[in-house]
Amino acid sequence: SKALVPPQELIEALQSAVKQIRTVEASGGADKAAAAGLVESCRQVAIEARLAIEEGYGADSEVLTEFEAALQPAFRPESADSEYIKGMSMKAETQRMSMFQ
Numbered sequence: 001s002k003a004l005v006p007p008q009e010l011i012e013a014l015q016s017a018v019k020q021i022r023t024v025e026a027s028g029g030a031d032k033a034a035a036a037g038l039v040e041s042c043r044q045v046a047i048e049a050r051l052a053i054e055e056g057y058g059a060d061s062e063v064l065t066e067f068e069a070a071l072q073p074a075f076r077p078e079s080a081d082s083e084y085i086k087g088m089s090m091k092a093e094t095q096r097m098s099m100f101q
Helices: 007-026 032-057 062-075 090-098
Strands: none
Touching: 007 032, 007 062, 032 062
16 A cells, blocks of 8 residues: 655654754754664654655655655765754744744
């Protein structure tokens, strides 16, 4: 059976969670160890989801390839300037939050 949550929605949720954790860390709302633990929890969810996607869609599926590629920057950023390390700027965070109001 296919996933209950479309893989793209899960990708977006995990990316957003990692950015938000780093934003809270950067603002002093969480220490480095707490933030790292939360990001690791997100990574574990991604690992479990990857296994479910592989089982549901197949190891050679485009869905699995896209899932892996989309989450790579969140869990293995290529730059220290990545928003997955630094968090979002307050301007970006304010704009993001205004979408939900």
